[in-house]
Structures are given as C-alpha cells and as structure tokens.
Amino acid sequence: MGTKSKFFRAFVAGNTISDGRTITPEMIGEIVKNFNVATYTPRCNVEHVSGYSPEPPFNGYGSVIAVKSQIDDVEIGGKTEKRMALYCQVDGNDQLVGLADKDQKPFPSVELTDNYAGTSTIGLIGLAFTDRPASIATQALQFSRHAPGSVFGTAPEATALEFEAAPADAKGIADAIKGGFAAVAAMFTANAPKE
Template identity: 35%
Template sequence: MSTKSKWFVVATEGATADGRNIERKWLEEMASNYDPKLYGARVNLEHFKGIFPDGDFKRLGDVLALKTEERDGKLRLLAQIEPTKDLIEMVKNKQKVYTSIEVNPNFADLNSAYLVGLAVTDDPASLGTEMLAFSAQAKQNPLAHRKQDKDNLFSEAIEFALELEEQEKESLLDKLKAMFTAKENSQQTEQQLYKTLEDVSTLLTEQIKQVQEKNENLTQQLNELSTANIELTQQLQALEQKITTLEKEPVEFNRPVITGAEKSMIETDC
C-alpha cells in the first residue's frame, strides 16, 4: 500500500530562483501541467541524482501532484509526494527538513514551466538567496552540474513538515477477496486450502472480537447514561414534592409587637 504525504508548500511567488524571482505564471503552469505519466519529478538529496539504488544519493520518493493556493496576496505551489521509508526516517530524525524545487521554465513541447525535481536539504544556506544569486552571476555556476538541463532553475530552500495521510484500513471483504484470488491463480493443494480457511477463520475471529469490544463499550455507556437519568429523575421528583408541600402550607404573618416607643411618647406628652 502506497504512502502519501499531506500537501506542503514547495515554492512561493516572488521567491528567489537562481538570481531570478519565481513568477506567478510558472507556479500556475507547473500546477496545471504536472502529470507523472508525462514526466514524474523525483525527490533527491541536495539536487544530486545518483545512479545507484543503494548509493548515498538514491531517490527518496516521487512527486504525485501539484496545486496552487493564494496566501497573503501571493500564490504558493504545494506538492504531495510519496516518500520512501528512508526519507520518512530522515525527517523523523530532524534531517533534510528543507526543500528546493528544480523547475524548467520552458519544458519540452509544452513551452511552459514544469517541475522536474524536488530536493531535500539540511542546510538552507546552501540553496539560499545569496548562494543562488552568486551561482547565477558566476562565470561557472557551481550548481550547474546538479541540473538536469542548463536552463533549469533551483528555488531557494524552504522548511517543510512531512505529514502522512491516514490510510484507509482494508476491509474484511477485501482481505477475503485477496486471499481467494491469490489462491485461485495457482493450483491449490489440500494443505493450501486448509491454510486459506485457517486465515479466514482468524480474520473472522478478530472481526468478531472487535465488534464485541465495541458492543461492550456501548453497553457500558448506555448503563452510565441510564444511571444518570434515574438520578436526575429522582432529584426532579424530590424537588416537585418539596414545591407541592410548600404550596400547601398556610402563610402566616405576625406583626411584631412594638415595645418602648409608645410608653415613652405618653410620658413625654404628660
């Protein structure tokens, strides 16, 4: 099952690319033109493209799709990649947490911009604004040997976070279909058939156990709600009883006896 990343920003309108600014038009063209079947951009280290599958500069994944979005008045290019286990481990260990795109402003027969590579790096300064400007002005561009085409541009490195999308769990039905399909494609011996049925039994047991656990949790929650409802009902009944009792009791009002004042007044009048 493939692992897809969540969308993350790889370039922003106006950012540096080999002494030039990334044009809004490029981002729009890269997003609309990108098709892995036409040309699939791969993830690499520091824009180096190794030729050995077990070498230090082997590929670290593929760019699956591109899209643009507006943020604070500037267009941004976002990518979704399928990283290798090596890249996932690198990022987990806080390595290679910056990205830089390689763009061809005039790709093949499209006559428009196209993303041809995505590099990850540890040191943003190695692909930062000053380094790219210096490289572009130098008589011999020190980054030229890393490019797939001399006219390609490297964007300045920006930080990214590699977050993976949650994968849908394979359903029991899908697992059963896969089992029987695999067995049907080869001659089944009695032992193989027994193993298939045993696997099916194990899957069913796991599913039943999960359902039972969910039912137990649901039953417990219902019991707790029922108990709380009973307690609330009892409290309401007690309150109603108290109100009824108070309503039946006669209201008596006794005027307090005035003492002292009247006698004093009489004595004063005399």
C-alpha cells in the same frame, strides 16, 4: 507504494535572493498546468543529487504525485504580502519517511525546467530535500542554476512532512480476526480431555 504526504508549500512567487531573477505567479500557474504524473513523474532526491545506483544515500526517495497553487500571506521585512505559492504532495518511500521522522533534510527544494517538453513553459522535474535552503525570508524564493536548463529553488523553513494513514484493508482485518479466533479455539481443543 510508499506513504503519501499531505500537501506542503514548496515555494512562493517573488524575487530571488542570489541571482536577481523573479518568479511570477504565471510561472507557478505553468507548473500546475503542466503537471501530470502520467506524462512525467518528478522524483524526490536529497540535495539535488540523483545517483546512478538504486542504493542509498542518493537513490530515489519517492515521487511528486500532485501539485496545486494558492495565494498565501507571507511575511517579508516585517510586512505581510499576498504571494502565489506552489504546494506539492509526495508519495515517499521508507527513507523519506525516516528523514522526516529524524528531522533530517527537512526543506523542500524544487527542480524546474524552463522548456518543459519543448513547450517554452515552466515544468516541475524533481523535488529535493535539503538542510541548507538558500532563501532568507520565510518561504521566499532562492534559485541557483546548477545545470543548463535546470532551476533550483528552496523554501527556508522546515516543512513538516505529515503522512496520511494508510486505508484499512477490510479483508486483512477480517482474516486477522478469524485467525485470532482459530488460535483461541486451538488452545481449547488441545487441552480438551480425550474420550
């Protein structure tokens, strides 16, 4: 089990920059509707490369564990627009946490399919972290097709991955306190005069 992030914005609806496609709020709705980790768990990677080996640097960096959508204010060309946005939450391993700590590969980039499980709807199949987002406006969409059936999109501003504190283990805390008292008692017992 890794470290759970807070929700962060992965992209917003609108026109793409390089290929002229448009991502609609309905498509984001399909992503949210189709998302279920029990059915398919999208994995996190770096630069859209999923390696064949569990060894770094192109091994898995964690999993997307939740998605949600909401309407956000987005500034584009000096004007503020209301846009549907997709937010993701990840359960990141130590490598992803390390990337976030070092401000490396800070930009999220979604990996989508346009025929999720044969439903002819959009689904999230992965999430990459990258240094080079393709979008030019704050969280404006940029999609590039790298493989048949895959759509990649990036957010142009760094998303600070903030991790939630792990819940305290009451039994572990109690055992640590008992162990501390036992160690102090042992110090006094070892130095006690013998009768």
